[in-house]
Amino acid sequence: MHNLKKLNLLFFLFVAFFGQLKAQDTLRVIQYNLLNYGKDVYSCDQQTNNRDDKNGYLRTLFSYYLPDIFTVNEMDGDEADVKYLLDSALNVNGRTQYAQAVFSGDYLVNMLYYNTNKLALKWQDNLFLGNTERDANFYRLYYKSPDLADGADTVFINYVVVHLKAGSEASDISTRAAETQDIMAELERMGWNGNVIFSGDCNLYNSDEQAFQNLVAPSDISYSFYDPIGQEGNWHSNSDFALYHTQSTHSVSGCASGGGMDDRFDFILVQEDLLNNTNNLSYKEGSYEAIGQDGQHFNQSLLDGSNADYPADLVTALYNNSDHLPVTMQLVVDQTATGINDIADIGVRLLGNPVSGVIKMEVQAQLPQFSYHLFSISGNAVKSGVVYPSRGTTVSIPTGKLAAGIYLLKLKIANRAPVTFKVILQ
Incomplete structure (x- = not known):
């Protein structure tokens, strides 16, 4: 008493x-390249990359870390596959709260899933990126504050989900630069310079690439993105970034790319206001991580040796599911009840x-x-x-x-x- x-x-x-009364809530976000989910291409088919198996691996991930926002790349260009993941990996084990964005695209599709207990999708659109047959997807979510029913303000979260051109040739580097230039121009056209998150498989080899510089140093600095962990540099095959490498979980190529863990392809970037909490939404310091990455597998398969930082069943599931690791961070929402x-x-x-x-x-x-x-x-x-x-x-x-x-x-x-x-x- x-x-x-x-x-x-x-x-x-x-x-x-x-x-x-100023209250806070925490949102978990995950960005993940799913490696041709439901898509038969190259060496990936329903024998080597079965979608039911992949759903099982995702359920293992979600039992370890359940997101409120889940952005993905490399979905099949079939809406049925997008819905199948929702019903077979997210809304399982008694969960019914997850929804998906509206399906858009026909090749290497991006998608956003979200927890409807906390969030609602207000608006979305997509931008066709030149001749690459890829889209950049734009989503506007809002937080379900207790005061919404009374017409009060809430917190909006703006998302850009991308999968930039792969490859290390000069033409690939140039294409990535053009893609991010188009994306930043679209952000300026829409006036998106608050609570914006940039999420995706960017296929970048270093922070000097023009594609990355377009994001972090645009002509109008109010639209600048920032790396929450401040790890800019030459990421490719550099052991200094071993803790941040997200690709490849495999050392031998097949359906998955090989080469071991030696690239930081997957990113979640944020605008400045998320670092200083000027719009009731902020990045939670220290929450950014590549799930499954212990920093001890440089140029190795994720299964080589031991991993003391993550459960063995999770590490195995991540290895089997994709040649990328999921990247995650947390957002803190400030809300007011008067x-x-x-x-x-x-x-x-x-x-x-x-x-x-x-x-x-x-x-x-x-x-x-x-x-x-x-x-x-x-x-x-x-x-x-x-x-x-x-x-x-x-x-x-x-x-x-x-x-x-x-x-x-x-x-x-x-x-x-x-x-x-x-x-x-x-």
Whole structure:
């Protein structure tokens, strides 16, 4: 009880001093080249690169690290395959919250999947990149803040997902430069210079390449991207970057490219505001990693020797699934819930606080039906419903198996400003 009183006091002090409750949520993002998922090409077919096997490898990855945003390259140009991954790798084991973006493309397709419990897709478009038969895909997501129903602002997340031209010939390098030049021009045309993330297999060998310089040093610096880990340099076959190499997980070529771990092809780049949290979204320092990379497999297969940093079943799944490693980082969302009450002026009174098992409210006025939403302190919706009250009645909302802690109960009555109760479950 002493700790509960202390928590209650801290909550009120926080609200009293800042006038609002500032909460945070964390989003996990993964970028992954899936190596011809569902596509028969070169030495990859349903014997050497079976999509059901690949879904099993992805389920192993997701049991280790479950993303809120999952961007991928090298999907087959068939929408059925894109949907098959959603249904067979993401929405499994009781999960139903994942959705995909609208399918677009017919060769080496990019895709974005997202957690609908936290995010919604507001808009998307694609940009055809010259004669390379590749698209750059643009997505605009928004965070499902508790205040959205009241027309309040939320956090928007802008995504660019790419798969740049492969190869080390002069023509390949020139093509990559043209691709990123087109992408940056499109960002300027749309005015995207806030909360933008650039994600993809870029096939870059060093940071001096014009393609990379177009991203990090454009003519209008307000559109500049930054490497969150600050690891610029000559990445190719350079042991100094062994911890950051993402390709190749194989030493011998087949369906997968060979050569061992010696290239940093896969990136997640961010604009400056994500490094200094000026738009309620920020990169979580220290969260960037190439999953499966322990820095001890330079010019080797991912299965050569041991890997003390990751579970053996995960390492094997990553090796079998693709010649690339997935890259991940975390985003911190700042959200605001205002108007915290103990007694509402709309004719509803909270009965008892803390509560145990059931939240009870007394209806003191003649009210129409109203809706309620219960949010965790981090802003996640955990319960909602509609109440059909009559004056003098007591409304009960069972809390079920919700964990003890502070929650926000928001009531919305037609033609009235919403109110939010602070509720402590014990």
